[in-house]
Amino acid sequence: MRMRARELWMMEESSRSRNQEKVKHTGGCHCGAVRFEVWAPATLDVIECNCSICYMKRNAHFIVPEKDFKLLKGADSLTCYMYNTHQAKHTFCRVCGVQSFYTPRSNPDGRAVTIYCIDPGTVVATTVTAYDGRNWEAAMSANPSIKDRSKP
Numbered sequence: 467m468r469m470r471a472r473e474l475w476m477m478e479e480s481s482r483s484r485n486q487e488k489v490k491h492t493g494g495c496h497c498g499a500v501r502f503e504v505w506a507p508a509t510l511d512v513i514e515c516n517c518s519i520c521y522m523k524r525n526a527h528f529i530v531p532e533k534d535f536k537l538l539k540g541a542d543s544l545t546c547y548m549y550n551t552h553q554a555k556h557t558f559c560r561v562c563g564v565q566s567f568y569t570p571r572s573n574p575d576g577r578a579v580t581i582y583c584i585d586p587g588t589v590v591a592t593t594v595t596a597y598d599g600r601n602w603e604a605a606m607s608a609n610p611s612i613k614d615r616s617k618p
Contacts, residue, residue, distance in 0.1 A: 488534070493584040497562035500540030504567075504579050506530050508590040512581050513612075517599025519549070519556065526594065527578040529570060529615035535577040571602075572612050 486507035494501040510528045515521070540559065547556040551571060558565040566583035570576065581592065597612070598605040606612065 489588050491579075491584050491588045492538075493566060493579070494540070495543075495559035495562050495564040495566045495583065497559060497564075499543035499561045500559045500564075500566055501538040502567060502579075503536050503538060504530055504577070504584075505534040506579075508588060510581065510589055510592045511615075512592045512594045513578075513597045514594050515597045515599040517602060520599055523565065525565070526581050527567075527570075528581060529573050529576050529578050529612075531576050531618050533618065535567065535579070572606065573615055575617075576615065 486509060488505040489508050490503055490505055492501070492503050506528060512526050512528050514526045519525070543559050543561055544557045545560040547558070548554065553574065554571040555569040556565060557568050564583065565580060567577050567579045570578040581589075597609070
C-alpha cells in the first residue's frame with residue numbers, strides 16, 4: 467500500500483512538472499562541438515538510472531518530446547552507440563566523449579537530456595527519481611508513466 471501512495475505522488479509530481487511553463491535551456495558537450503536547445507520547465511524532473519550504461523556514466527537525465535529539442539550544431543561530431551536491444555541510441559561527441567543527450571529506449575519519440583550538460587542560469591530546481599534500469603522490464607511495468615514523458 468505504501469508503494470502505491472509513493473507511485474501516485476511521483477506521477478502527480480511528474481504531471482506538475484510537465485504542466486509548468488516551458489523555458490529555453492541551452493547546453494552541449496564539454497568541448498563545445500555539440501550544442502543544443504531544449505524547451506522544458508525550469509524545475510526539472512530528473513531520472514537517475516542504474517542500467518549498465520547509465521550506472522557507469524553516472525547519467526542523470528530528463529526526457530522531453532522530440533519537438534522540444536533542437537540540435538544547434540555538431541551533427542557531424544556525434545557518434546552513436548547501441549547495444550542489447552538496439553532501441554536506445556546513445557549519442558555522444560566523438561571529440562570529447564560526452565553524452566549530452568540520447569534517444570531513450572523508454573521514449574523513442576523523445577530525447578533524454580543529461581542534466582549536467584545544461585548551461586547555468588535556467589534551471590531553478592530539480593527533483594530526482596531513481597529508476598531501476600538493471601531490471602528494466604519490471605521497472606517499466608511498475609512505472610508506466612515514464613513513457614508519457616516524451617508526450618507534449
